[in-house]
Amino acid sequence: MGWGELYGTLTGYQGAAAIMAADRSGLIAALAGDGGSLDELAARTGASARGVDALVRALVAMGIVESIGSAYRLGPTGAPLAATGPDGLDRLIRKEAVFYALWARLDGAVRTGDALLAPFAERARTEPAAAEAFLLALNDLAGRVAPDLVPAARLEGARSLVDVGGGGGAYALAFSGADPGLDVTIVEQPSVVPLTERALAAAGAAGTRIRVVAGDATRRGLGLDERFDAALVSHLLHDMDPEAARAAVRGAASVLGPGGVLLVHDVFREQGDTDPVVALFDVMMLVENQGGRTHSLADLRGWLVEAGMGEPEVHSLGFTTLLRVEAAG
Numbered sequence: 001m002g003w004g005e006l007y008g009t010l011t012g013y014q015g016a017a018a019i020m021a022a023d024r025s026g027l028i029a030a031l032a033g034d035g036g037s038l039d040e041l042a043a044r045t046g047a048s049a050r051g052v053d054a055l056v057r058a059l060v061a062m063g064i065v066e067s068i069g070s071a072y073r074l075g076p077t078g079a080p081l082a083a084t085g086p087d088g089l090d091r092l093i094r095k096e097a098v099f100y101a102l103w104a105r106l107d108g109a110v111r112t113g114d115a116l117l118a119p120f121a122e123r124a125r126t127e128p129a130a131a132e133a134f135l136l137a138l139n140d141l142a143g144r145v146a147p148d149l150v151p152a153a154r155l156e157g158a159r160s161l162v163d164v165g166g167g168g169g170a171y172a173l174a175f176s177g178a179d180p181g182l183d184v185t186i187v188e189q190p191s192v193v194p195l196t197e198r199a200l201a202a203a204g205a206a207g208t209r210i211r212v213v214a215g216d217a218t219r220r221g222l223g224l225d226e227r228f229d230a231a232l233v234s235h236l237l238h239d240m241d242p243e244a245a246r247a248a249v250r251g252a253a254s255v256l257g258p259g260g261v262l263l264v265h266d267v268f269r270e271q272g273d274t275d276p277v278v279a280l281f282d283v284m285m286l287v288e289n290q291g292g293r294t295h296s297l298a299d300l301r302g303w304l305v306e307a308g309m310g311e312p313e314v315h316s317l318g319f320t321t322l323l324r325v326e327a328a329g
C-alpha cells in the first residue's frame, strides 16, 4: 500500500458519512424516483441550499447520484440505498450509522477489551425498536446469503429444523420456503422472542410452519425438551466468548438424533488472514458484543468433536463459511 492508498483509507470515513447524512436528512428518499433540482431537493428536505449543493455533488462524484440537465436522482448504483430487502441497503445504512458512532470510540474498546454496546438481550428490553431494526437489517444480509446456504445445507430428508439464535428469522423463512413441510423452530433469548415474532409477521410468515420459542443456546437441550432432525447456528458464535461458543455447539448438537445435521454458519478467523474486511469483522465483534470475536475453524472443529459430531464439510459462501456435519448414526 502506497502513501496515497493509505491516505485514502484514512479519509474513507467521508464517503460513509456522506451516505449516512443523505439518509438522515431525507435526501436519499428525495433523490429516489425522478429526484429533482437542487432547489427542489432543498425544499423537500428542509436542508440548506449550501448543504444540499455540497452533498449532492459529492454523491454525483461518488457515482451514487446521476444528473440529467438540472435534475439529480439516484443512479443505478445508488438505487439500493433507497430500497428495503435483500436487494436494498436502506436498513443497512441505519445499522451502520449506529456502528459508525461507536467506531469513533474504538480506542476505548481496544484499551479495555470491553464492548461498547449493552448485550443484545438487554437492548431488546430497553430499546426494542432499535433492536428490531437491527434484526431486520440482518435479515437483509441473510436474504443475500440464503440462496447459496440453503442448497449447501442439503436438508432434503429432514422434517424438523431448529434455528438457534434465529434473530429476525430470515434463514428460518428461507428453509421453510424451500420445503414448506419442514417444521422450523426458532430458539431465541426470552426478551428477543417478541421482536422475532414481529419480524416474522412483517416478512409474511403467517401460514408457515415456523414457531418461536424462548431458550438458551448455551444449555444442553437448549432449554427445550425436544429433538430435531437438523440444527442451524448462524452468526451466533461470533457474539460469544470461546466458552459460551463451545457450549452453544454442544447445545445445538445435543438436540439432534442419530444422523441429525448440524449447520454452523459464521465468519471464521482463517479467512481474515488475507481479507481485511473479514479481519475487521473481528474488530466489529469487539465493539458490539462482550467476549464476541471471530473464532478459528480449528477451535470449532475441536468443539464439534467434543460434541460427538464428525468431520464437517466446509462450504465457503464468500464472506462467510457454512460447516455441515452429521451426528454419528
Ligand SMILES: C[S@@+](CC[C@H](N)C(=O)[O-])C[C@H]1O[C@@H](n2cnc3c(N)ncnc32)[C@H](O)[C@@H]1O
Pocket: 120, 121, 138, 139, 142, 164, 165, 166, 167, 168, 169, 171, 187, 188, 189, 192, 215, 216, 217, 218, 233, 234, 235, 236, 239
Ligand atoms: C447476530 S444475531 C444472528 C441472527 C441470525 N441467526 C442470522 O444469522 O442472521 C444473533 C442472535 O442470537 C441470539 N442469541 C444470543 N445469545 C443467545 C442464546 N444464549 N440463546 C439463544 N439465542 C441467543 C441473539 O438474540 C440474536 O438474535
